[in-house]
Amino acid sequence: MAQLRIPGPTPCPPEVLQAMSWPMINHRGPEYKKMLFDVTDKLKEVFQTKNDLYILTGSGTGALEAAVVNVLSPGDKVLSVSIGVFGDRWASIAKTFGADVINLNAEWGKAADPEAVKDAIKANPDIKAVMVTHNETSTGVTNDLEVISKVVKDAGKLLMVDAISSLSSIDLPVDKWGCDVVVTGSQKGWMVPPGLAMASISPEGWEAFEKATMPRFYWDFGKAESYLQKGQNPWTPAISVMFGLSVAMDMILKKGIQQIFNEQKRIGQMTRDGVKALGLSIFADEKYASNTVSAIAGSHGLDIGKLRQLMQSEHEIVLAGGQQSMDGKIFRIGHLGLVSEQEIEELLAALKETLPKAGFSP
Amino acid sequence: MAQLRIPGPTPCPPEVLQAMSWPMINHRGPEYKKMLFDVTDKLKEVFQTKNDLYILTGSGTGALEAAVVNVLSPGDKVLSVSIGVFGDRWASIAKTFGADVINLNAEWGKAADPEAVKDAIKANPDIKAVMVTHNETSTGVTNDLEVISKVVKDAGKLLMVDAISSLSSIDLPVDKWGCDVVVTGSQKGWMVPPGLAMASISPEGWEAFEKATMPRFYWDFGKAESYLQKGQNPWTPAISVMFGLSVAMDMILKKGIQQIFNEQKRIGQMTRDGVKALGLSIFADEKYASNTVSAIAGSHGLDIGKLRQLMQSEHEIVLAGGQQSMDGKIFRIGHLGLVSEQEIEELLAALKETLPKAGFSP
Numbered sequence: 001m002a003q004l005r006i007p008g009p010t011p012c013p014p015e016v017l018q019a020m021s022w023p024m025i026n027h028r029g030p031e032y033k034k035m036l037f038d039v040t041d042k043l044k045e046v047f048q049t050k051n052d053l054y055i056l057t058g059s060g061t062g063a064l065e066a067a068v069v070n071v072l073s074p075g076d077k078v079l080s081v082s083i084g085v086f087g088d089r090w091a092s093i094a095k096t097f098g099a100d101v102i103n104l105n106a107e108w109g110k111a112a113d114p115e116a117v118k119d120a121i122k123a124n125p126d127i128k129a130v131m132v133t134h135n136e137t138s139t140g141v142t143n144d145l146e147v148i149s150k151v152v153k154d155a156g157k158l159l160m161v162d163a164i165s166s167l168s169s170i171d172l173p174v175d176k177w178g179c180d181v182v183v184t185g186s187q188k189g190w191m192v193p194p195g196l197a198m199a200s201i202s203p204e205g206w207e208a209f210e211k212a213t214m215p216r217f218y219w220d221f222g223k224a225e226s227y228l229q230k231g232q233n234p235w236t237p238a239i240s241v242m243f244g245l246s247v248a249m250d251m252i253l254k255k256g257i258q259q260i261f262n263e264q265k266r267i268g269q270m271t272r273d274g275v276k277a278l279g280l281s282i283f284a285d286e287k288y289a290s291n292t293v294s295a296i297a298g299s300h301g302l303d304i305g306k307l308r309q310l311m312q313s314e315h316e317i318v319l320a321g322g323q324q325s326m327d328g329k330i331f332r333i334g335h336l337g338l339v340s341e342q343e344i345e346e347l348l349a350a351l352k353e354t355l356p357k358a359g360f361s362p
Numbered sequence: 363m364a365q366l367r368i369p370g371p372t373p374c375p376p377e378v379l380q381a382m383s384w385p386m387i388n389h390r391g392p393e394y395k396k397m398l399f400d401v402t403d404k405l406k407e408v409f410q411t412k413n414d415l416y417i418l419t420g421s422g423t424g425a426l427e428a429a430v431v432n433v434l435s436p437g438d439k440v441l442s443v444s445i446g447v448f449g450d451r452w453a454s455i456a457k458t459f460g461a462d463v464i465n466l467n468a469e470w471g472k473a474a475d476p477e478a479v480k481d482a483i484k485a486n487p488d489i490k491a492v493m494v495t496h497n498e499t500s501t502g503v504t505n506d507l508e509v510i511s512k513v514v515k516d517a518g519k520l521l522m523v524d525a526i527s528s529l530s531s532i533d534l535p536v537d538k539w540g541c542d543v544v545v546t547g548s549q550k551g552w553m554v555p556p557g558l559a560m561a562s563i564s565p566e567g568w569e570a571f572e573k574a575t576m577p578r579f580y581w582d583f584g585k586a587e588s589y590l591q592k593g594q595n596p597w598t599p600a601i602s603v604m605f606g607l608s609v610a611m612d613m614i615l616k617k618g619i620q621q622i623f624n625e626q627k628r629i630g631q632m633t634r635d636g637v638k639a640l641g642l643s644i645f646a647d648e649k650y651a652s653n654t655v656s657a658i659a660g661s662h663g664l665d666i667g668k669l670r671q672l673m674q675s676e677h678e679i680v681l682a683g684g685q686q687s688m689d690g691k692i693f694r695i696g697h698l699g700l701v702s703e704q705e706i707e708e709l710l711a712a713l714k715e716t717l718p719k720a721g722f723s724p
Contacts, residue, residue: 009386021383024371026680058420059597065580097577195557195600215459218427235421238557318388
């Protein structure tokens with residue numbers, strides 16, 4: 001069995017995989033209703049929120065689209081705080097649906113500067129919302145969302161957060177930090193196959209929803225709410241992934257989220273220390289290096305394509321490459337969700353053996 | 363194990379359920395690429411099309427939204443040929459995204475009248491597209507799509523088809539009938555859990571795509587096409603459901619689609635004959651009664667809620683109720699995908715025993 005060390009999908013525990021093969025049930029019947037209520041409540045614990053929360057059938061990108069169309073109108077000015085591929089993608093979605101997007105882009109590998117966010121809001125007092133990526137999967141950087149959220153909320157703006165690769169792995173107290181719309185996806189730290197996305201919305205988010213005029217149907221939180229009252233989703237949900245999520249939520253809450261955050265921190269540090277000891281360098285500004293995904297810079301003659309290929313063929317370890325302009329310049333190690341120190345040790349040992357074969361000579 | 367006799371999700375073969383629990387793979391790696399190409403080709407065989415075809419992560423309703431936003435612009439005049447809940451839903455989606463929708467609604471239980479479609483197009487020569495439900499799940503009616511498609515194509519209009527509960531169960535030669543955009547969902551005749559939707563688009567559909575200005579991102583067929591070139595989906599797909607679909611496609615093609623269509627016909631007729639022999643009547647105009655789902659009218663004192671409840675508690679057979687204004691007036695039997703004559707016999711025997719307990723006295 002190959003070791004999947006990409007930043008999603010993540011490996012799934014055997015109990016979760018087994019649940020994926022449970023026979024179908026009526027998604028408008030009592031059994032599903034019980035599961036939906038139960039999983040929704042447990043998700044709120046991990047989101048650390050009392051806000052409304054919905055489970056959507058789709059990829060994380062679908063949830064990013066949902067966030068946009070539920071609270072914005074064409075012409076609304078929004079500040080996109082982007083530090084990589086996924087921040088850029090979210091800005092594209094907002095633009096596609098007619099938002100007037102102001103781009104505040106950091107150099108890739110760096111975190112967003114809260115002062116720059118403050119200045120951008122000051123320079124554009126009529127902005128309605130700020131879109132921020134909590135953890136940028138493409139560069140392995142975690143923004144200081146606590147400080148950024150304070151800046152945004154002090155200015156009275158709506159705070160939209162892409163927490164796809166952070167929630168359940170990195171501390172994100174949604175209510176405490178005043179995050180109005182927060183989205184994540186099942187195939188990340190949740191240890192569940194892809195197919196479901198989760199989104200929370202605050203009372204202020206609902207106020208924006210009431211006035212928002214971007215066209216919405218499939219992703220409409222209003223429809224999600226009216227069906228949730230009956231213990232249903234508006235459209236036929238990915239039932240098997242719900243089965244998996246129901247099992248994973250029990251595992252997550254049994255371990256406890258603070259414990260998971262601590263383990264993720266330790267695993268992140270261990271990975272970074274390990275690759276540096278091999279003579280490699282972390283692509284991200286280390287002060288903001290992510291504990292869920294590490295991006296490692298190519299250097300000293302390293303052929304990243306060859307490295308990934310050899311790691312897979314000789315060690316059955318699947319690593320991720322760089323996206324877009326980062327293709328061939330970095331490789332990425334996903335270490336979120338189901339991961340052990342032993343697996344990281346094995347990965348580092350395999351890297352040590354493989355690096356020279358891929359041209360690396362520091 | 364309960365017998366799920368609702369019109370989706372349908373029961374899944376053990377081989378499909380087992381595939382649902384396969385471990386995760388990289389959705390941007392060679393193994394997934396091979397599966398995606400393979401499943402896409404096999405889907406085209408069942409669609410009987412050479413058109414482009416995409417697998418989307420979402421519910422069937424997502425695919426209905428995809429069909430709309432990929433070929434239409436706000437203000438476009440479209441003819442909605444609706445014969446039930448799902449036809450109405452599709453019209454709502456088009457309206458939500460700004461289409462100028464002309465409604466041609468048939469009385470529920472009846473099929474669409476091709477002459478009325480012809481007249482509506484004649485009265486509105488500037489319509490751009492016609493939206494038709496092939497099989498209306500809410501009323502158990504199958505439209506005569508062969509005749510309707512001729513009317514639409516003779517008039518040179520774009521033909522959009524909701525084939526969610528027909529494709530793979532009822533003959534629908536997409537190319538022969540000139541269907542420009544056709545959508546379906548994994549949890550119907552495909553015998554796979556929900557989470558994936560499939561959509562085909564013709565060259566004329568692509569021409570419309572080029573000019574269409576409704577906002578699209580997640581559902582964008584252009585993005586789906588550019589990623590398919592690389593053997594990928596644009597966004598992380600529901601990988602487990604793809605595993606299930608890959609197994610189901612082999613089973614479907616091994617049996618052969620003509621054989622499946624014939625079996626479905628026989629099962630449909632057997633179900634209708636059986637319920638009529640019990641003194642019940644078919645809600646649909648029988649000339650157009652669906653071979654995938656039967657809607658049965660409440661009559662002679664029958665308490666439909668009680669019937670469904672007793673069928674589940676005493677016989678472990680799950681039936682569907684009526685939707686919206688049909689609630690309490692009809693019940694529905696799903697008999698698409700994985701279903702045997704023996705199961706229908708058992709269901710009829712259970713109905714015979716339960717009907718009097720639910721107040722039915724003909």
